[in-house]
Amino acid sequence: MTIGDDSLVPRGGGALASPQPANLADILERVLDKGIVIAGDIQVNLLDIELLTIKLRLVVASLDTARQVGIDWWEHDPWLTGKSSKLQIENERLRERIEQLESGDGERRAIRRRSAEFEDER
Amino acid sequence: MSVNGVWAYAVIGGDATEDRIAGLRGVAGESVRAVAAGGVAAAVGTVELGEFGENALRRNLEDLDWVAAKARAHDAVITAISKSGPVIPVRMATVYLDDTHVARLLEDRRDDFMAALHRVAGREELGVKAYADLKSLMEQADSATQEGENGSGTAYLLRRRRQLTSQQEAYRVAAEEAEHIHAALLKHAVDGKRKPATDRSLSGRDGWMVLNGTYLVEQGVVGLFRETVAVLDLSTARINLELTGPWPPYSFAGDMS
16 A cells, blocks of 8 residues: 555545544644653664654744644634734725725725816816 | 665554555655554554654754645554554654564553553544634624724724724634633543644635634544534634544643653
8 A cells, every 4th residue: 555645644624514634733733742662772873762753843833834734823812812813803994995905995086086087078 | 775664653452463464655655564562552653763863854844845745744653553453642753773672662662652652543533623703703802892993003003902802802702712612612521621722824714713623533423523513613603613634632641651
């Protein structure tokens, strides 16, 4: 069999939907964060795994691709820290406000244009 | 000349070991084999330290594509073995010098491994994530305090304060919902844990992850557990649930001391 083929790992995705291949973030969350850590007589000294995963997290956090696959599970719950999430909400609200303002401006321009056309007809 | 190490995938019971790992290939494309000692066994693979040694790992772990491929391969071996009986997943990137060291470890910690295998036998791990539509939660909280408005600065400040209050309120409601869902799921699980939330950018999901739970469920109850998730999903309008699994017991086999 081929190991690592998504199609062989049918699971996950949606409470009601049929099983989907597990996504990478779900897998990483488990293979890097969970599973037993066996301390002791290990050849690779680095495998003080705690250190390793912390390092990996930092590395991964600095990659744009990390966001795309969602491997930033170590970020704390948004309603506990509130920081990034509130900022994001603030951001979205501001963006919406700008859109509203811009579309409102657009309407006014359209009205002005219509009245100009009306005057032309006269 | 290449020097080899021994990559560990999982610890399993000592019975029918060869059958359980037959035909599996690991992170380096190598054949997965067994090291047995003390009545338990480890599923391992021979890997080159040129790619999987300390220095190589330091380098390779910065390559997300490499990490992704190896994580999938590591998980696929453990998942395949879990189909035929209890398994203790070993954390990714655990590499030993040789089989002798693995065997000694199995003997030394035999009792711990046996206890962990017993704990996960006949049980599966299921992940449940809950996403809240905070925008609609906020609108609800916002409309509850709605009042007449005009364009004055005072009105703006009042509106602004209300927005902040409704944000707080939305967080509170979402956190409460998450607590409720977790408690409801625990009733059908042997054990359950809440993990840190994954960022909302995960797989393009809209909404905030308010619960990232994982549950150890008896195999006979998995159907009921799934139904419970579906019912909770339907009963909470502003919270969407996502179920993953069954997984090998990644989050529960490591509870041994």
